[in-house]
Amino acid sequence: MDMFIEVFGYIGSTLVVVSMLMSSVIKLRIINTIGSTISGIYALIIGSFPLALMNFCLIVINVYNLFKLLKSKQQYDFIDSKEDNVFLDYFLERYKDDIKIYFPGFKIDKTDKTEINQSYIVCCNGSPAGVLLGKQETAGVIDIVIDYSTPQYRDCSVGNYLYSKLQENGIYTLTFSQDESEAHISYLKKMGFVKSDNIYVKNLK
Numbered sequence: 001m002d003m004f005i006e007v008f009g010y011i012g013s014t015l016v017v018v019s020m021l022m023s024s025v026i027k028l029r030i031i032n033t034i035g036s037t038i039s040g041i042y043a044l045i046i047g048s049f050p051l052a053l054m055n056f057c058l059i060v061i062n063v064y065n066l067f068k069l070l071k072s073k074q075q076y077d078f079i080d081s082k083e084d085n086v087f088l089d090y091f092l093e094r095y096k097d098d099i100k101i102y103f104p105g106f107k108i109d110k111t112d113k114t115e116i117n118q119s120y121i122v123c124c125n126g127s128p129a130g131v132l133l134g135k136q137e138t139a140g141v142i143d144i145v146i147d148y149s150t151p152q153y154r155d156c157s158v159g160n161y162l163y164s165k166l167q168e169n170g171i172y173t174l175t176f177s178q179d180e181s182e183a184h185i186s187y188l189k190k191m192g193f194v195k196s197d198n199i200y201v202k203n204l205k
Helices: 001-020 025-046 051-073 086-094 096-102 157-168 183-190
Strands: 074-081 118-124 127-138 141-149 173-176 192-195 199-203
Touching: 001 025, 001 173, 025 051, 074 157, 086 096, 086 118, 086 127, 086 157, 096 183, 118 157, 141 157, 183 199
Parallel strands: 141 173
Antiparallel strands: 074 118, 118 127, 127 141, 173 199, 192 199
8 A cells, every 4th residue: 555655646647748848838838737746645645735735836837827718819810921932931930940840851941932832921929929821832732841830739729720720711721741750640630630541631611
């Protein structure tokens, strides 16, 4: 029983530490709340009341801030950047190291931009949140080169907003033929892409 209690306490502490590694504030709050709950129960079991009080205070703080985050409305803006690429160039340069993690084959400095004829940026409350670069060789179809969201906005909300705006702009099918990053493939599956003949396809209609 003592060993079980110790393991229970380690699980709580581990979750609290792991939560600090989350780039998403919502995920951080949720995991921290779970970890603090376990740690608080563990502290009560071993009779450490100051530690229990601290953890339950963290729970209250997390729940309060989660409520504020979920209640607040995010205002997204859709920018077709084909005409002016200055902001796009800044965006790609600013996040180039993180972009390489998800799109290792994309070389910002060496990319032949004549091949990329579709580029869109999504901002959230005025801050850059995501970018999509692609090639449109067939009307209504974009072959994605990169579909990237900044670390703060990886809850699929940017993608959902972007895809809805693309449909309004006459884009009805997205394809992705690169299979370089498991992290991005996982995102594609969450967003409803289906693999067919080594190509991921999403119909926006």
